Amino acid sequence: MGSGPLEVALQVVLDGRGLPVPDTYDTPSQSLQPVVLRETVCYVVSGVLLNETGEVLMMQEAKQDCYGKWYLPAGRMEANETIVEALKREVKEETGLECEPCTVLAVEERGPCWIRFTFLADPTGGVLKAVQDGDAESLQAKWWDHDSPLPLRSKDILPLIDLALQYRASPRHPVTLPQEMPYTVVSQRVVATFVNSSKDLWVLQSTVGNPHLPVTACNTTPTELRSSIKVAIYRLIKQCILLPQVQLKTCGILGLQHFGKDTVVKSDGVCFNVLSNP
Numbered sequence: 001m002g003s004g005p006l007e008v009a010l011q012v013v014l015d016g017r018g019l020p021v022p023d024t025y026d027t028p029s030q031s032l033q034p035v036v037l038r039e040t041v042c043y044v045v046s047g048v049l050l051n052e053t054g055e056v057l058m059m060q061e062a063k064q065d066c067y068g069k070w071y072l073p074a075g076r077m078e079a080n081e082t083i084v085e086a087l088k089r090e091v092k093e094e095t096g097l098e099c100e101p102c103t104v105l106a107v108e109e110r111g112p113c114w115i116r117f118t119f120l121a122d123p124t125g126g127v128l129k130a131v132q133d134g135d136a137e138s139l140q141a142k143w144w145d146h147d148s149p150l151p152l153r154s155k156d157i158l159p160l161i162d163l164a165l166q167y168r169a170s171p172r173h174p175v176t177l178p179q180e181m182p183y184t185v186v187s188q189r190v191v192a193t194f195v196n197s198s199k200d201l202w203v204l205q206s207t208v209g210n211p212h213l214p215v216t217a218c219n220t221t222p223t224e225l226r227s228s229i230k231v232a233i234y235r236l237i238k239q240c241i242l243l244p245q246v247q248l249k250t251c252g253i254l255g256l257q258h259f260g261k262d263t264v265v266k267s268d269g270v271c272f273n274v275l276s277n278p
């Protein structure tokens with residue numbers, strides 16, 4: 001790989017690191033307003049903590065609508081905190097334990113209005129929340145063998161627990177942790193790769209301004225806030241690749257950038273570095 005700016009940027013992204021927001025987005029959207037946490041976007045963090053015997057840390061809900069049900073420690077991010085700070089706060093509030101994130105395991109999204117970041121994390125201290133310490137955050141916490149019967153708030157955490165157990169047994173991707181860089185919208189930097197008939201690897205670049213990896217931003221119209229964030233990628237690809245038969249699929253997240261603490265510019269946005277190929 002050469003050492004031009006595009007090659008350097010590609011290496012940074014492939015290493016799971018972050019790149020600053022581009023001067024312009026490659027699919028400027030007509031209504032590109034900064035997103036605002038808890039108003040136009042809701043980010044949720046959840047943690048899968050495993051102990052030395054492979055049990056999963058669970059909390060018992062104190063909320064009225066799911067009272068007594070068990071769930072992973074999880075919660076909505078608050079203003080002016082990073083994603084990792086939110087993870088540590090929610091795990092502490094709901095289980096009593098301190099933790100250190102190992103890697104992002106999954107990012108689930110129902111559009112920019114609801115994005116959940118799930119981490120594999122290690123317990124690093126604190127005292128497991130006992131029944132007598134129950135409060136509005138949770139009734140108690142315990143280690144669960146993820147096999148014996150347990151009334152769950154929702155089964156949507158079971159695939160996340162499986163991902164954690166798989167990763168702990170045999171990591172299938174490099175450690176991926178949020179890079180603290182301010183973004184004002186929910187965007188995706190696309191690493192779109194193609195192999196031609198001579199087996200050369202091509203990477204899509206944008207020539208809007210200096211050559212760079214294309215970055216597409218989600219609209220902030222009510223409809224698009226609830227549409228999958230992938231809509232922004234499809235829009236970009238449709239604009240760039242005039243061959244309708246070429247369909248790109250997203251293959252995974254190489255990294256993500258968010259800061260959320262920028263006092264000068266509202267920076268509740270996130271940028272995902274996404275690998276795509278036909």
Ligand SMILES: CC(C)=CCC/C(C)=C/COP(=O)(O)OP(=O)(O)O
Binds near residue numbers: 044074
């Ligand atoms: C299918 C289901 C059940 C989805 C739940 C989504 C979720 C984890 C919301 C935030 O957690 P929270 O409700 O625990 O928020 P907080 O901890 O901030 O009260």
Ligand SMILES: [Mg+2]
Binds near residue numbers: 094
């Ligand atoms: Mg919670």
